[in-house]
Structure formats: C-alpha cells, structure tokens
Amino acid sequence: VENSGTLATMSLIWSEILTELEKSVSRPNFVTWLKPTKLLGEQAGLIKIGVPNPYTTTWIEKNCLKEIKQALLEHYPTMESLQFVVLEKETTKSLDGLPLLEETDPSQTDNESSGEAAPSTSKPPPFNKSYNFENFIVGNNNRLAFAACQAVAEKPGEAYNPLFIYGGVGLGKTHLMQAIGNGVRQRWPKKNIVYTSCEAFTTDFVSAIQEKRINEFKNKYRKADVLLIDDIQFLANKEGTQEEFFHTFNILHQDNRQIVLTSDRIPKEMTELEDRLISRLGWGLIADIQAPNFENRVAILQAKAKEKNITVPADVLEYIASTITSNVRELEGSLIKLATAAMLDDMPITKEFTARTLKDILKAAAPNISGRKVVAVVADYFSVEPADILGTRRTKELVYPRQIVMYILREQLGQSFPRIGEFLGGKDHTTVMHGVNKISALKKTETAVEKDIQTIQGRFQ
Ligand code: ADP
Numbered sequence: 361v362e363n364s365g366t367l368a369t370m371s372l373i374w375s376e377i378l379t380e381l382e383k384s385v386s387r388p389n390f391v392t393w394l395k396p397t398k399l400l401g402e403q404a405g406l407i408k409i410g411v412p413n414p415y416t417t418t419w420i421e422k423n424c425l426k427e428i429k430q431a432l433l434e435h436y437p438t439m440e441s442l443q444f445v446v447l448e449k450e451t452t453k454s455l456d457g458l459p460l461l462e463e464t465d466p467s468q469t470d471n472e473s474s475g476e477a478a479p480s481t482s483k484p485p486p487f488n489k490s491y492n493f494e495n496f497i498v499g500n501n502n503r504l505a506f507a508a509c510q511a512v513a514e515k516p517g518e519a520y521n522p523l524f525i526y527g528g529v530g531l532g533k534t535h536l537m538q539a540i541g542n543g544v545r546q547r548w549p550k551k552n553i554v555y556t557s558c559e560a561f562t563t564d565f566v567s568a569i570q571e572k573r574i575n576e577f578k579n580k581y582r583k584a585d586v587l588l589i590d591d592i593q594f595l596a597n598k599e600g601t602q603e604e605f606f607h608t609f610n611i612l613h614q615d616n617r618q619i620v621l622t623s624d625r626i627p628k629e630m631t632e633l634e635d636r637l638i639s640r641l642g643w644g645l646i647a648d649i650q651a652p653n654f655e656n657r658v659a660i661l662q663a664k665a666k667e668k669n670i671t672v673p674a675d676v677l678e679y680i681a682s683t684i685t686s687n688v689r690e691l692e693g694s695l696i697k698l699a700t701a702a703m704l705d706d707m708p709i710t711k712e713f714t715a716r717t718l719k720d721i722l723k724a725a726a727p728n729i730s731g732r733k734v735v736a737v738v739a740d741y742f743s744v745e746p747a748d749i750l751g752t753r754r755t756k757e758l759v760y761p762r763q764i765v766m767y768i769l770r771e772q773l774g775q776s777f778p779r780i781g782e783f784l785g786g787k788d789h790t791t792v793m794h795g796v797n798k799i800s801a802l803k804k805t806e807t808a809v810e811k812d813i814q815t816i817q818g819r820f821q
C-alpha cells in the first residue's frame with residue numbers, strides 16, 4: 361500500500377489543481393461543481409475524489425475529466441484510475457477545505473473504550489446519515505410525529521412505547537425512523553439498535569426456522585434496546601411471524617425497551633392482525649404524517665435544493681409545489697431530474713424549461729385544472745350554480761362549497777390569497793385565508809369533509 365502523503369499535502373495539491381481549473385470554467389460553474397469537491401486520497405493507483413452529489417460527478421465527467429486526470433498525473437504519476445465518491449453532507453461541511461479522513465466505525469470505538477465484548481449480532485445497522493432530524497422539514501402535517509421521534513431518540517424506552525408512526529407513501533416515515541436510529545446511536549452508542557423492515561423480519565424468521573437457528577433469531581430481536589421495524593403493515597396474513605413478533609414485543613415492552621413501528625395505516629385498520637396485537641400497537645403513541653400543504657412543499661423543495669447545491673428560482677419551486685401535491689419523494693425526484701437536465705442541456709432553470717423537462721411527472725401528478733374547472737366540479741358536486749359560488753350570497757349552502765373552492769385553489773394549485781379573492785368575484789384576501797384555514801381545520805376533524813375533498817379531487821381526472 362502506497363502512502364498518499366499527508367492530509368495537508370493532499371489538500372494543497374487539490375487546491376492547486378482547482379485554481380488551475382478555475383481559469384477555464386465560468387465562475388458559477390466553478391462554485392457549483394468544483395469548489396465543493398475534495399481529494400480524498402490515493403491508494404494503489406486509485407485516486408478518490410469526494411463530491412457532494414452524483415450530478416457533480418456527471419458534470420465533471422462531461423466538462424473537465426480530462427483536465428483533472430492530467431493535473432493529477434503530475435502529482436501522482438502512478439495513478440491508474442479515478443473514482444468519484446458521494447460524500448455525506450455533514451462530512452463535506454465540517455471538513456471544508458481539508459481532505460476527508462476515513463470515517464471511524466462508531467460501534468468499534470465504543471467496544472474498545474468500554475472493554476465489553478459486543479453481542480455477536482451487533483453489526484451496526486445501515487442507517488443512512490442523510491436521514492436525520494436536522495434536514496427533516498417540519499410542518500403541521502408532521503409536527504407530532506417529528507417531536508415524538510426526537511423524544512424517543514433522546515430517551516429511548518422512556519417517552520412513548522411503542523411509538524407508532526403512520527402515513528402515506530413517501531411522506532417521511534423511513535426518514536424519521538432512520539433519524540431515530542442515527543440519533544440513538546449518537547447519544548447512546550452502547551445501545552443495541554435493531555433496525556429492520558417488516559419484510560426482512562419475516563424472511564429472517566422463515567429462514568431461521570428452516571435452518572434451525574430459531575434461538576439465534578430470538579436473541580437478535582429480544583436483546584434489542586431499540587427495535588425499529590419499518591412498514592409493519594406487511595405482517596398481515598403472516599401468522600407465524602405475527603406470533604413471533606407478539607412475543608418479542610411483550611419481552612421488550614415489559615423491560616422498557618423502545619419499540620418504534622411505521623405503517624401506512626392505523627393499527628385499528630390492520631384488520632388482518634390478531635386483536636391482541638392490534639391493541640398493543642396502540643399502547644404508546646400513535647402519530648400520523650399527513651401530506652404536506654403548499655407552503656410545506658415549497659419549504660421542502662427549498663431545503664432539498666440547498667442541500668443538493670442546486671439553484672432554482674422561487675417561481676419554479678412554487679410551480680413544482682403546486683403540481684406535485686402528495687408525495688415528498690416525487691418532489692425530490694423531480695428536483696433532481698430538473699437539475700440533471702439543466703446541467704446536461706446547459707440551460708437555465710426557468711418555468712418553461714421545468715414544464716418541458718418534467719412534463720411526464722407533472723402530468724401524472726396533477727391534471728391541468730383551471731380555476732373555472734374547480735368551480736364547475738365543486739358546484740356540480742354540491743348541486744349549486746357556479747355563478748352562485750362566484751357571487752356574494754352568504755347562505756350556508758354556498759359558503760361551504762365556496763370555501764372548498766378556496767381550499768383547492770390554494771392547496772392544490774398553489775394560488776395566492778389575493779389572486780383567489782379576485783377570481784372569486786373580488787373577495788378580500790383575508791376572507792380567502794379564513795376560508796382555507798377553516799377547511800384545513802375541518803378536514804382534520806371531520807372525515808366527511810375529507811371525503812368531500814377527496815371525491816371532488818377525483819373528479820378532476
Ligand atoms: P416513506 O417511508 O413514508 O414512504 P420516506 O421516508 O422514504 O417515505 O421519504 C421519501 C423521501 O422524501 C426521502 O428521501 C425523505 O428524505 C424525503 N422526505 C419526506 N418527508 C420529508 C420532510 N418532511 N423533510 C425532508 N425530507 C423529507
């Protein structure tokens with residue numbers, strides 16, 4: 361193994377190379393793509409460069425790979441190949457300007473310092489460092505779940521046990537669960553965290569039976585200080601696994617060890633589970649994650665763009681947020697697709713460019729509906745006249761449909777309060793604000809209101 365030189369030398373070499381490259385690319389390109397990179401080291405002819413995200417790799421490969429290779433060869437004549445490594449965000453930031461040190465495995469460090477033998481099964485679970493509490497955007501849609509997860513990460517086994525998080529696809533359940541894992545590991549490095557998906561738990565159980573390792577299986581889960589099982593809804597119709605989970609649950613719970621579960625529905629709706637299990641799932645706290653509203657969606661997009669070093673104009677973020685309304689994963693995906701396309705086509709990110717690039721995603725996410733269409737559909741649903749919704753009469757039969765229209769224009773189309781007011785026959789923006797808030801609040805408490813909205817939205821297809 362060849363010595364790649366001291367860290368300080370590597371840092372110097374890389375800044376020298378960057379300074380040279382800076383002359384041949386534009387300032388914004390330099391700042392966006394080259395400045396955040398690091399030389400990580402050289403070993404046996406392989407040189408590793410740290411980059412903040414995968415499209416930095418794409419950009420470099422397209423624009424200055426040859427130059428970088430040439431420059432590196434001058435310092436490392438034995439170089440054979442070059443590899444780009446995407447770095448965790450915190451590491452890039454905290455070591456700004458310095459080459460990256462090899463990360464130490466936290467579990468190994470603990471065992472050394474405590475002198476205790478690690479349990480044989482305690483291979484540290486693969487938590488994704490980018491799923492943490494700091495980069496989770498909190499809004500009214502997820503505040504309770506967020507706070508509960510933080511409390512659990514601070515005092516596992518003491519706050520809420522079990523903690524049951526439920527919500528639709530792509531709304532951050534796995535993110536929060538992994539944030540608990542990262543948080544506990546940081547604060548309580550000696551705690552034995554077992555993280556698994558329900559499917560992996562099932563597979564593990566089945567193969568344990570087949571291979572006669574059932575005791576090993578039991579030990580693994582029953583010795584957890586913190587047991588995290590993702591997507592527990594998949595326990596449905598798996599009686600053996602359910603039974604095993606039931607016993608594990610009892611043992612851990614009696615001993616105040618933390619259990620966290622996620623699901624796409626509340627325990628009561630998991631009708632395929634045994635009653636005794638359903639009731640236990642509700643012993644602690646049940647916290648929901650709802651779809652983010654327009655403001656939350658813009659905030660999420662802003663944060664993600666910043667995190668990924670992408671500059672996107674505010675009107676484009678709002679445009680995306682007004683079209684993709686249900687799923688954070690899709691919001692994120694669309695942003696990445698947009699950034700990559702802009703870079704490859706060398707185009708500025710404008711609203712037109714966005715509309716063109718994300719055509720398919722945006723079309724699938726939301727049909728192109730106009731304010732008129734909203735009024736027409738709502739009027740039809742409540743059997744009133746569209747003109748009356750746009751009018752000023754304040755009878756009960758008209759106020760509710762009118763407020764539903766306000767709500768949809770705001771939450772789904774992302775229109776501003778004044779604009780909605782104007783569209784609805786010159787109403788004041790505070791009236792619109794009041795209407796939207798009223799429906800938001802009702803939607804949470806009255807299932808009938810939620811149903812109305814859902815049915816109406818379904819009719820836009
Ligand atoms: P789920 O497990 O509920 O299907 P995930 O946790 O996998 O959803 O979330 C999908 C993606 O959206 C992940 O990349 C996650 O980081 C991101 N995400 C979801 N909600 C938020 C949020 N509130 N703030 C930041 N990122 C979020």
Ligand code: MG
Nearest residue numbers: 533534535590
């Ligand atoms: Mg998930």
